[in-house]
Amino acid sequence: xxxxxxxxxxxxxxxxxxxxxxxxxxxxxxxxxxxxxxxxxxxxxxxxxxxxxxxxxxxxxxxxxxxxxxxxxxxxxxxxxxxxxxxxxxxxxxxxxxxxxxxxxxxxxxxxxxxxxxxxxxxxxxxxxxxxxxxxxxxxxxxxxxxxxxxxxxxxxxxxxxxxxxxxxxxxxxxxxxxxxxxxxxxxxxxxxxxxxxxxxxxxxxxxxxxxxxxxxxxxxxxxxxxxxxxxxxxx
Ligand code: GLN
Numbered sequence: 001x002x003x004x005x006x007x008x009x010x011x012x013x014x015x016x017x018x019x020x021x022x023x024x025x026x027x028x029x030x031x032x033x034x035x036x037x038x039x040x041x042x043x044x045x046x047x048x049x050x051x052x053x054x055x056x057x058x059x060x061x062x063x064x065x066x067x068x069x070x071x072x073x074x075x076x077x078x079x080x081x082x083x084x085x086x087x088x089x090x091x092x093x094x095x096x097x098x099x100x101x102x103x104x105x106x107x108x109x110x111x112x113x114x115x116x117x118x119x120x121x122x123x124x125x126x127x128x129x130x131x132x133x134x135x136x137x138x139x140x141x142x143x144x145x146x147x148x149x150x151x152x153x154x155x156x157x158x159x160x161x162x163x164x165x166x167x168x169x170x171x172x173x174x175x176x177x178x179x180x181x182x183x184x185x186x187x188x189x190x191x192x193x194x195x196x197x198x199x200x201x202x203x204x205x206x207x208x209x210x211x212x213x214x215x216x217x218x219x220x221x222x223x224x225x226x227x228x229x230x231x232x233x234x235x236x
Contacts, residue, residue: 005031006039006053010079010095013044014069018150020059020092022195022202027055034215034230038199049078054211055088055097060151060193063106066094073114074096083116088207089187092196092197096182096189097121097153104153117184118160121153124174128152131234132170132192138183139206145180146199146230147192155183155191164190169234186210198223199230 009024020205028038043049045068049056056079061069073079079156083089089099097103100119102110108123136142146155149172156175157163163173164181172180172191181190188207197204201223205215 003035004037004039005055005211006050007209008040008050008053008056009042010049010056010058011045011069011072012042012059014065015061015095017060017093018148018193019064019195020193023059023090023092023197024057026195026197026204027057027203028209030201030218031200031208032151033218036212037125045072049073049082051078051081051085053082053087054099054117054213055207056082056090058089058091058099060093060095062094066098067104067105069094070098070103070111070113074112077183079114080116081188088210090197090207091187091189092193093149093151093153093191096191097155099171099187099221107151117136117182117187117189118158119155119182119189121155123163124152124154124171128171128191130170131230132167132172132180133231133234134165134167134170134172134180136165138164138181139188141205142200142202142206143159144231145190145203146227146234147190147196149191150193151191153191155182164188194230199227
């Protein structure tokens with residue numbers, strides 16, 4: 001098994017709302033707990049996105065930050081090259097929207113996305129805020145997806161991708177079928193914060209396993225407690 005991994009945190013100062021930075025920390029913790037040494041590269045505005053890293057993480061962000069991040073990533077080919085190599089990419093909320101064909105900014109203007117994902121994002125009538133529970137269909141062997149959403153995006157999926165999960169509490173993508181997120185090639189996208197990997201550590205393991213193969217199990221009792229309390233809150 002590979003004993004070293006490099007994770008790229010894409011534009012954390014622009015895209016890191018609602019604690020999404022935690023996704024990188026969870027990936028690191030779960031890799032290091034299996035004896036893998038981890039290097040994290042933070043890509044700041046003006047830095048090129050390295051194309052040869054192992055896993056990429058993009059978080060959420062509001063209005064101007066999302067538009068700025070889309071501009072920066074449209075003119076950088078590192079992420080597209082990583083995608084073509086099949087490197088896992090986790091994209092949360094604005095991070096998912098801006099990897100698509102276009103999204104809508106707070107003034108209602110269409111902003112060109114990076115074009116990696118066959119998705120488009122228009123505006124919901126009303127902000128989606130609250131807990132989400134969803135059954136994962138896009139990645140095998142995953143327990144209920146648990147998280148928190150806070151967005152105005154209505155994300156429609158094209159024929160080139162499939163949803164990550166079927167929503168039974170909350171809104172998720174908010175366009176047509178009650179689904180959340182997207183799976184396309186090596187990209188897993190979701191509207192869920194939490195951070196999503198802290199609440200759903202099996203998803204973190206899935207991303208790592210895409211690179212290193214099967215991981216040994218680890219003690220998830222604390223994560224299970226955390227999941228239990230958030231699930232109960234979602235059902236109240
Ligand atoms: N600006 C986007 C929206 O409100 C993204 C929100 C987010 O990343 N939390 O839809």
